[in-house]
Amino acid sequence: MIELCQVSKSFDQLKVLDHLSFKIPKGKILCILGPSGCGKTTILQIVAGLLPIDEGQILKKESIQSSYIFQEPRLLPWKTVRENIDFVLPASTHYLEEKISFYLQKTGLQGYEHYYPYQLSGGMKQRVALVRAFVYEHQLLLMDEPFQALDIKTRNILFNQTHLLWEETKNTIVFVTHQIEEALLLGDEILVLSEKPTKVKEKLEIHIPRLQRKIDAPILQDIYKKVMYSF
Amino acid sequence: MKDFTTKSKEKSRGKFFWISLFLFFMIWSILSRWIAYRYHPMILPSPFEVLQVMFTFLSQKIFWQSIGITLYRGFIGLVLAVVLGILLGFFMGELSEVENFFRPLMITLQTTPTVSWLALALIWFRLPSNMTIFITFIAIFPLMTINVYQGMGELDPSLQEMATLFQVSKKKQLFSLYLPQLFPFIWAGGKAGIGMTWKAVAMAELLSGRDGVGGRMALARVNLSTAEVFAWTGVLMILGYVGEQMMQYIGKKTIRYWGDEL
Numbered sequence: 001m002i003e004l005c006q007v008s009k010s011f012d013q014l015k016v017l018d019h020l021s022f023k024i025p026k027g028k029i030l031c032i033l034g035p036s037g038c039g040k041t042t043i044l045q046i047v048a049g050l051l052p053i054d055e056g057q058i059l060k061k062e063s064i065q066s067s068y069i070f071q072e073p074r075l076l077p078w079k080t081v082r083e084n085i086d087f088v089l090p091a092s093t094h095y096l097e098e099k100i101s102f103y104l105q106k107t108g109l110q111g112y113e114h115y116y117p118y119q120l121s122g123g124m125k126q127r128v129a130l131v132r133a134f135v136y137e138h139q140l141l142l143m144d145e146p147f148q149a150l151d152i153k154t155r156n157i158l159f160n161q162t163h164l165l166w167e168e169t170k171n172t173i174v175f176v177t178h179q180i181e182e183a184l185l186l187g188d189e190i191l192v193l194s195e196k197p198t199k200v201k202e203k204l205e206i207h208i209p210r211l212q213r214k215i216d217a218p219i220l221q222d223i224y225k226k227v228m229y230s231f
Numbered sequence: 232m233k234d235f236t237t238k239s240k241e242k243s244r245g246k247f248f249w250i251s252l253f254l255f256f257m258i259w260s261i262l263s264r265w266i267a268y269r270y271h272p273m274i275l276p277s278p279f280e281v282l283q284v285m286f287t288f289l290s291q292k293i294f295w296q297s298i299g300i301t302l303y304r305g306f307i308g309l310v311l312a313v314v315l316g317i318l319l320g321f322f323m324g325e326l327s328e329v330e331n332f333f334r335p336l337m338i339t340l341q342t343t344p345t346v347s348w349l350a351l352a353l354i355w356f357r358l359p360s361n362m363t364i365f366i367t368f369i370a371i372f373p374l375m376t377i378n379v380y381q382g383m384g385e386l387d388p389s390l391q392e393m394a395t396l397f398q399v400s401k402k403k404q405l406f407s408l409y410l411p412q413l414f415p416f417i418w419a420g421g422k423a424g425i426g427m428t429w430k431a432v433a434m435a436e437l438l439s440g441r442d443g444v445g446g447r448m449a450l451a452r453v454n455l456s457t458a459e460v461f462a463w464t465g466v467l468m469i470l471g472y473v474g475e476q477m478m479q480y481i482g483k484k485t486i487r488y489w490g491d492e493l
Contacts, residue, residue: 048396050396066396067397068393068396068397070389070393072389074389074390074392074393076390076407076408076411078411079407087394087397087399087403087407088394088397088399136397
């Protein structure tokens with residue numbers, strides 16, 4: 001869907017990306033795994049077209065609309081759940097009604113449409129962000145360590161929900177994380193990055209269906225070791 | 232238990248409020264008696280005289296007219312200053328060219344003493360209404376502009392990035408993203424502004440005209456009617472108090488509407 005060819009990017013003197021190349025496969029989940037501060041967010045911004053690159057090329061066939069989930073929910077505190085979702089949508093949401101209530105129901109947020117963010121827990125807020133991202137018309141979903149700020153339990157619930165929502169849309173996802181487990185459970189492909197200046201250290205594919213994956217299964221354990229080794 | 236203590240605290244606060252008020256009027260009336268006896272009754276009227284004048288005001292047409300004129304002038308000046316201040320503050324925060332162009336001007340405006348404006352306005356304007364509106368405007372406009380400009384600096388960049396990424400239209404961003412974040416700054420500016428309005432209006436009227444509350448005060452001064460000056464002062468204080476309460480009410484309502492986090 002999108003291909004980065006030999007992309008380099010520096011901020012002032014600091015070289016962040018060094019001739020980085022990879023493909024984002026259509027309809028799959030690509031996990032970008034790397035140590036903290038290795039320029040993962042920079043990669044996302046380049047894919048989103050927010051940052052100009054110094055060298056290299058970005059190849060894409062058609063114009064691609066992206067949707068986003070950030071590290072924090074980034075909801076407007078003065079708007080309700082429903083108004084926050086409407087904020088990113090076109091003026092008339094008539095034809096989206098069904099979609100909205102579908103995703104609200106899937107994430108267990110029905111009945112909370114008129115709540116303000118301060119009335120919700122951290123996990124619920126991130127679920128609103130999830131619904132917002134999925135309802136927004138997109139071909140590519142960019143997720144930047146979306147569950148980082150949450151406790152383990154909430155994180156697992158949300159992780160499963162993301163996964164279930166993806167089964168509905170089958171859109172392309174780029175999922176940035178520094179958690180190996182997350183990458184192993186979610187990714188069709190995993191890109192292991194080095195520290196700055198960032199290069200691709202390893203590229204792995206996982207062919208086990210997502211629903212059958214268990215983190216303690218032998219095959220995943222093998223991949224886990226491989227990733228750990230290259231980390 | 233907690234309820235009880237807060238309640239009794241409130242009660243004692245109320246008690247001291249009334250004691251303070253009572254003492255104030257006591258000292259005032261004793262002082263006015265003594266000054267009347269020692270020097271001249273005209274210097275300091277007693278609180279009863281002032282209240283009496285205020286009551287006679289209520290039935291006079293000229294009283295309501297004067298208040299109407301003063302309210303009208305203050306309102307026009309305030310609204311002009313608030314609207315233009317929001318616009319300029321917004322564009323100063325949004326565009327660096329506008330910011331660099333207007334910053335020195337704003338600092339100059341803010342540091343210019345109001346008396347200078349009064350002197351200039353007396354030369355520039357023939358109609359007392361225009362002059363009063365101008366003085367009100369010039370007193371509040373820089374304050375409002377700088378408040379909104381500061382608010383623009385406090386905007387949350389992560390929300391801004393979110394809106395940009397989701398390609399939210401500028402118009403929608405203005406009302407749903409900028410305005411709620413700027414509201415506390417606009418409100419604070421408006422509150423300070425409304426307090427300044429009555430002082431500025433009365434001052435300008437006192438120097439320029441024969442009408443409005445300030446004009447009536449000037450007339451009272453010429454007639455050496457101290458009690459009337461006091462009465463008009465009371466009226467201005469009431470106006471200021473009502474204005475502030477109104478802003479307080481608007482602020483509370485709006486903040487409740489926009490949720491607790493503001």
